[in-house]
Amino acid sequence: MTIPNDTAAAGAPVRVRFAPSPTGNLHIGGARTAIYNWAFARRNGGSFILRIEDTDPERSTPENTAQIIRSLRWLGLEWDEGPEVGGAYGPYLQTERFGTYREALERLRQRDAVYPCFCTPETLAAKREAALAAKSYAGYDRNCRTIPADEAQARIDAGEPHTWRLKVPLERGDVVFDDLVFGTTTFPATQLDDFILVRTDGTPTYNYVVCVDDALMGITHVIRGDDHLSNTPKQILVYEALGAPLPQFAHLSMILGADGKRLSKRHGATSVEAYRDEGYFPEALLNYLALLGWSLDGETTLFGADVLTGNFSLSRISRNPAIFDEAKLAWVNASYLKEMGAAAFVDALLPYLKREGLTREGSAATPASPEEVAADVAANRPWYEALYPLIAERAKTLAEVLPMLAYLFAGDELVLDEKSVEKCLRVEGADEALARTQNALADERLPWETEAIEAALRSIPTELGIKPKLVFQAVRVAICGNMVSPPLFESLELIGRTRTLARVERALALLS
């Protein structure tokens, strides 16, 4: 095995990695870490590598790996090496690298940097508790370090269960490193213990494999969550034992929930896919996450991926933990919705229409097939694009759009909101207003266009001597089923003359 000796040298091409453990889906925090790594690589003309840390067979699943990959792609992140794309430093799944870890252990044995430990988990636990009770450091007491080599080998040959521990040089001293985000960080030598590299069952531990892989893959900058800050000194010791050059470290503070606690299921949606399903745009999530802990200039809040990859720098990363603010994410998303334009909007809406089986002429009671929906959208593109201005300034997410436009897809089965009926329909003058509306709209000479419709209805309040609000709110409830809806005249045009008149008729019948 060859460990490159010059990768961390100044001027070497940047190589960074995102190394998720597939024990769950890609969550907000992981996504941000991936985004920063990716942006750093792109900004510096380096390589972004994806490595799956699936060494825990209990909790890792191929499904989780697949979902993490899907989420990263959805966000628009492309890796230069990793699953699905390959690369010269593979394989990129740790479970496929066990041979490499065994070789690395062999190398460490030759360098006298490890030793077998025969302590049982029980005795270890007992000692730890005793140390805690004595209010002192609870690390390993190096009990097996002094076992003579031949005796140790004999016990191994006899089949005695053992782990392999790192033989931390006694004269090592404090571990000091310069974190690119947190600055100089010092861990006292008294806190360093001979931790386990290889378990009884022969599988390697995280703090060990992460170093072997980062060294072998030539990683120059390790950018990761600050829950690993305390692991860094251990890993530095492994690099030293391996004789590998040290990468630079940059730790990212955690993302917290609204209560200031670490983000978890209790806080609702935490996975990238959940936000996708709720109708958030990948560009918006990327934008918001990039801003959660990093700033371009303190002023700019809306920017695209190109701005990020063109300006990202570790020095502008904030050290304090950030609370995830869903309201601001929603606002960012709304900004993208307002800017995306009708064509892109229809494309984005299509999956939602398919999911609900909605078509122009369909009805809520009889959902159309996805094929029928696609065909309807293709055949009536202008009609669908006309929806965009109605909701672009009203909805924050795609998921909010369909309920807002339900009246356009209700066919002849529009359900009237009871409260709206009481407030706007069952009132003095509403029946007269509807009758006049019916009259005006029934005239075949009236072009069925927003402007003409508006012109035809505008005069009604004056003629009746009542407030415009009374008339239009009555018509709104009759047509849209609710006192709150997108713009009225545009809606009438989209619904069509026949159906509009039918709805007015129905409302009138309700009142008589």
Add this chain to the structure above:
RNA sequence: GUCCCCAUCGUCUAGCGGUUAGGACACCGCCCUUUCAAGGCGGAGAUCACGGGUUCGAAUCCCGUUGGGGAUGCCA
């Protein structure tokens, strides 16, 4: 217990020895208006966690305290 890290409006942040402490979200008011939004204008909101220093001068530098987070696993 031991060790490490953090601390500016409710939230995300700008600030890197001299500023009326800036911006964004959220909030409040007004305007616009047939609803809801969007938009425009304006407002409130931070004794820069607290206490000591250093300095002519500190949100910015140092020390301590408090609070929060992390590590201390044969998890990652």
